[in-house]
Amino acid sequence: MVRWECPPRCLSPHVLPARSHCEELTWHPPRGDGQARVVRWTCDCDPAFYELCQSGGLRFIRRTVRARNNPSIDESDHWPAGEADAMWIALLHGLAR
Numbered sequence: 001m002v003r004w005e006c007p008p009r010c011l012s013p014h015v016l017p018a019r020s021h022c023e024e025l026t027w028h029p030p031r032g033d034g035q036a037r038v039v040r041w042t043c044d045c046d047p048a049f050y051e052l053c054q055s056g057g058l059r060f061i062r063r064t065v066r067a068r069n070n071p072s073i074d075e076s077d078h079w080p081a082g083e084a085d086a087m088w089i090a091l092l093h094g095l096a097r
């Protein structure tokens with residue numbers, strides 16, 4: 001795992017800024033899937049944080065952008081675990097957003 005330079009309160013990884021050849025993910029309104037289980041997450045000290053969620057046999061990424069009093073939540077496409085994990089790594093490294 002990458003070592004992150006961050007204040008001591010930050011225990012979770014941060015996403016790196018999007019790179020120029022960053023892949024554009026498709027974001028959808030949340031499905032309201034109560035079954036989804038969060039398996040990985042990024043640090044919530046950033047205005048936008050991400051969670052890798054497992055639902056049934058598939059995984060997706062949930063994005064929360066904090067605006068004043070009104071966080072906006074979006075979800076990516078659903079993928080098989082291997083593909084979703086690769087997308088999660090790409091997201092952390094600024095290669096998908």
Ligand SMILES: [Zn+2]
Pocket residue numbers: 006009010011014043044045046
């Ligand atoms: Zn942090």
